[in-house]
Amino acid sequence: MKLADIIETFISGDWGEESPSSDTPNAVYCVRGADIVPITNHRFNDIPQRYVCQRTVDSKMLQAGDLIIEKSGGSPTQSTGRIVYVSDDLIREKGNIVCSNFCTALRVKSEWNPLYVFYYWQNVYNHDAFFNFEGKTSGIKNLQLDNALSAIEIEYLPLENQNKIVASLSAIDEKLKINRQINDNLEAMAKQLYDYWFVQFDFPNEEGKPYKSSGGAMVYNERLKREIPIGWEVENLIDFAEIKNGATPSTADEANYGGDIVWITPKDLSDQQSKFVYQGERNITKQGFDSCSTSMLPTNSVLMSSRAPIGLVSIAKHEVCTNQGFKSFIPKSISDSIYLYYYIKHHIKQIEQLGTGTTFKEVSRDDLCKFPILTIGAKNIYVQWIELQNGIADKQLALTKEIAALTKQRDELLPLLMNGQASINYHLSDD
Structure with missing residues (x-):
């Protein structure tokens, strides 16, 4: 047919x-x-x-x-x-x-x-x-x-046989759906924790009460145009993290691609829609890496797409490099990556406004270097927040990797079931 x-x-x-x-x-x-x-x-x-x-x-x-x-x-x-x-x-x-x-x-x-x-x-x-x-x-x-x-x-195929194949594949898709829902709920918790502590400034004070709501001392900051807790400071983003550009090896030379260096493009972040990235659609070779001006980024670097589109943000969970569509941040202290991730996400509208260009807007490294970032004065509070966020992030990363493994399993099973190379055991298709 x-x-x-x-x-x-x-x-x-x-x-x-x-x-x-x-x-x-x-x-x-x-x-x-x-x-x-x-x-x-x-x-x-x-x-x-x-x-x-x-x-x-x-x-x-x-x-x-x-x-x-x-x-x-x-x-x-x-x-x-x-x-x-x-x-x-x-x-x-x-x-x-x-x-x-x-x-x-x-x-x-x-x-x-x-x-x-x-x-x-x-x-x-x-x-x-x-x-x-x-x-x-x-x-x-x-x-x-x-x-x-x-x-x-x-x-x-008789409808009964179609239903058996669907039961097998949809069982994997149902597990994928559940994992994504758990990950989304964890992300909502993590974002709320950032907002509550570092936007509303209602982190727990010495008595365990919400700081600002309980009368914690605040002072107006001219750069941020808002009040911040006394003792907290504002510095330039370049003082908080190294900022790296990316690049693309020549696509005319096939020897630049197919190696073991993870190379990320904005499409990888758009497709994965994940807080973390550790693999891309294409790897590059050592020759490809050496042939262009991309930078090797250590694990826990924060990647931000800086054009077409601006504002896709992810944390690298593997050594990676990127194409020219990124500005990437290597925090001075690697434990700061979670804070930097949420700070950039929260301020992405202001960062987008820095974009210039006629064909498409791009945010320059120079503008990002001067972008203000709030640094936390209460170090014990900051450490407590980092520990809470790391607990959430560890669960999310494990789920993200399971999602990738299940997706690979489903995609490899799909052609085998469709062309008859694999069949469904009866217990896999039972309701």
Whole structure:
């Protein structure tokens, strides 16, 4: 069979309007290509709300089990054709869902488990098949969807067999979802701890009471334009950490790539969406490292993307180097990396305002060197905070590595199940 044979109906997209009007009064959440990875990782917060007409509500609303395909976009290394499954969880959390007009949605026939089709499509995508079905319009790559559906084969399996494969793969995805939720909850705790102690200044005083709320002495700081606890200071970021640039080895020389030096690009941080980074999509060789001006960064360095986009922040948990899209910080004391991470995250809007440039904005090293950073006067309080944060961070890193291992296991299992090289033991598919 061909993929075209298993499609019941197509549902086109609608970007709608930013604000409601008499013509577009209905609020919906609109899934874009940019939302595919976050939704797959069970993160729904950034899906934009738009306003659409009644005809869109009547004919384009999506339901659980629908599949959204990215038709336009991609990059030289990423084809169009990415897919995301509309889950019950997504519908429960967001309610009215449509896809954007750069996407389309598919609803499969009743004898097909839509999750099985999702996994099958993902396996085809992982083998770069959709590069063969792309055209360009005004510099944007477009998926020739009809051609792809008519050309790509899918073997018929009884629904019972589809369900067994889905049970195995979705069990891994469920564990991934739980791990991500635990990690997100731990991150909310860690951020709240930073805000409570070093933004509101309600760290515990000598009596264990909230410092500022209990009348702790404060003094106005001209550089920060706010009051800070007496005895605390403000210095330049360069006095707190070394600031390093990154660079890219020539891509024309294949000998620069494929080595054992971890090399990070902003895409690695965008894809992983993690507090920590310890591997990238591509490594470079010693030759590649020596051929450019990138810097080797020790474990616990803080990486910040400084252009396209500004503001992705992560802590290195391996020796790494970066491309030119980063400014990276090596704290004078390695225990300061957690504090620096949250300080930069909290002040990222001010850092973004330092960006200059016409094609895209970039934050310069010189501007970052002069950026103010608050240093904690109460050293015992600071040490206590670091210990609490390290306890949270250790749990998060362990979960992050387990997520990576489970994802690798699922992605390696996927083609084996789809082409019949592996079968499901009966107990793995039991409810």
